[in-house]
Amino acid sequence: MQDAASRLKSVAEQVLGAGLPVRIRAWDGSEAGPPGAPVLVVRHRRALRRLLWKPGELGLARAWVAGDLDVEGDLYAALDLLAEFIWDRGEDARSLTASLRDPEVRAAVRSLVAMAAPFVPPPVPREEMRKPGRLHRHTKGSDRQAISHHYDVGNDFYELVLGPSMVYSCAYWESPRSTLEDAQRDKLDLIARKLGLRPGMRLLDVGCGWGSMAIHAAREYGVDVVGVTLSQEQAAYARKRVAQEGLTDRVEIRVQDYRDVRDGPYDAISSIGMAEHVGAERYLEYAGDLYALLKPGGRLLNHQIGRRPLNDESAYSVDEFIDAYVFPDGELAPLGTTVGLLERAGFEVRDVESLREHYGLTLRRWVANLESDWPRAQRLTSPARARIWRLYMAASALAFEHNRIGVNQVLAVKTPERGESGLPLRTRDWRS
Template identity: 60%
Template sequence: MTPRAAELVSELGRLLLGAPLPMSVRCWDGSRTVVDGAPTLVVRHPRALRRLVYAPGELGLARAYVSGDLDIEGDLFAALGFPDDLPSRPELALDRRALARLAGPLLRLRVLGPPPAPPPEEARLRGSRHSLGRDRSAISHHYDVGNDFYRLLLGPSLVYSCAYFPEPGATLEQAQEAKLDLVCRKLGLEQGMRLLDVGCGWGSFALHAASRYGVSVVAVTISDAQAGLARRRIADAGLTDRVEVRLQDYREVDDGPFDAIASIGMAEHVGHASLPGYAARLHGLLRPGGRLLNHAIARGPAAGPDRPDPGSFLTRYVFPDGELQSLATHVQVLEEAGFEVRDVEALRRHYALTCRSWVRNLEQRWDDAVRWSSPGRARVWRLYLAGSALAFERHRTGVNQLLAVKPGRRGADPLPLLRPDWSRQATSDDRRPGAG
């Protein structure tokens, strides 16, 4: 007798998790299983299971979801979060022996066949890892999706990094403005200073620093789409005399020194082997006594060694060649480059709130998101941001702001004796020349 597909899916789920699948299942053959109050796993085509046979783990599941062969109805966060509630969080991988035991049912349901092609949204990079050319391709894969898509996702601020919520009820726009101002205050920006914005995105931080603090900004990105829109926004704000946007890698900047450097959400793209060179480069571009603000996502304490997983969903679809390091690694690299790390602030809970806000933006305008990117790309971002929110909420991933100083002349110190209350929003008096 041919088995029902839903029963086979439930068995595959049990093998993946080491526990019963706590989700309802609905399959292409009309079969279903029901778990009251649980989200529903929808398997639209046998190809979804075939993807799991050829990539028996996270990658196969991701390919099935991105392609639309697999879907989730109901609470996406509950569907992605239940493995954390199991006694031992599974690795989401099937061994070949488990699959072999299910060969008969897989054959009878016509699941087996040639390996399906990966969805077109999967990254395919060439060249030496973290070379200038390959890094540009990796950045293009993630950021050159379409400015309309990112406006929808991020909201009017166009800030694609962790917001800073001054209170739980703050809007995303209020929280992003608070983050931009927090960075300015930590850097001690004053009118007339020269600031380098490394990985400037669509120019939001450069705009904030130039308009609110009167600094001169060199903003660099290697994304064509970001550079083009950032230049238009700066021109519209009448700030072309204060902000220069360059389509340039930070390794190519050679016109220091700068009074301050901000690197917000960029170090994740550098790679473990290149981090010492990154820190040394920024140290060389900063004047003695200048401040560096390095804002970066960090691997959680239980995440294992600082090395990328080539088979992960994030590596294949979201951040190709991206590598998360531990907080300890970031501190060590900055210190070995000659910086003195003066302050560390963990923003993990803020990033969970930020990611949930982005998911809401995406889901509320889903049809527009699909129209301005592709069905697969919109599904990549929905899965990525929902999973990221859970990772931050459950301590698997963190994000930190490190304030570091390049030591100056003996006896001079650019920071006050006591730690300032940087969390306080700046007033117009705080932004007057000489304040900070």
């Protein structure tokens, strides 16, 4: 009889309809696959039960989170090699359902079931978020729960990953040799200049995180800032930083839904890495709420991850791993959809800048920070959650680098009826 690794390789190649590009090491110590390739370690036959009970990405995710699956060698190289089978299988690729119609494949799966015995459903990792049905998505309550799931996992853990800047969005790199802190400072300053911040202005920072944009705007540009977040832990951390900077007279941090902000008008609004949480069904409402909160002539800087458009937009589905373990109910829209909805809300869109390559660089630095003190990272949160963050950040870095997703800064103006936008003639100078 074949050893476990050879049998796994054979089954995987029959189901996928292609050669497996990584090496497999099974729980019995056997190995099979291309010599020198990254090694996919199947630590326990329980990983097979997870895949059989939940075929596809969610089953793989549960096996990874639980530690039943691992990668030895270069994680980026392994994900690159496996991307075709996990994320990039287009309409012409061999689907699992189609594969199972093949008698040989069905026989291979029966062999897999025998290897996975006893065939009982494994427990779901506790880090997986249990969510209400679709009808309850993007209510204030469900959004609060989703934000807490992602952000309230320990400020010390985020300090390790993000570094001193405590900015959880794409940095703005002068060079790949720049420090993460310099690149994040440059991103905050770019946003401040695009918004034309000046002393005496009021800025609303929607999804303010740990307070970095609010502090930068108040300290460097003399503006009064209201920052809102749904995360209790973020708010407590941000308030402490504001006090340490001596900016309590200029910066107010609230635990508040953006839909409940009623003290406009503001001169400017920054929304940095927040709109991905809004959802397609709420996006026009989001854009309209921010439009209403601005003074005539006020500017919105919307910094948002976007995906590539599909020929059939109704076919879009949220990534199962991200939805269950990282950003519950998060949704990505194509850039054109975002711009169109901002315009429908009344905004004049004046500038769009893609920072796609910048996010790949940012994510690789975060992964390096995480890996540099891996034992401490696991202690600060949990071994399973540290594994989740490592996988999602490494996979996301590759997604940006390979143009599967992008990130864009959209500058929009609440242009008065007389048509004076207040922008400089050469906007990319960002001096006014």
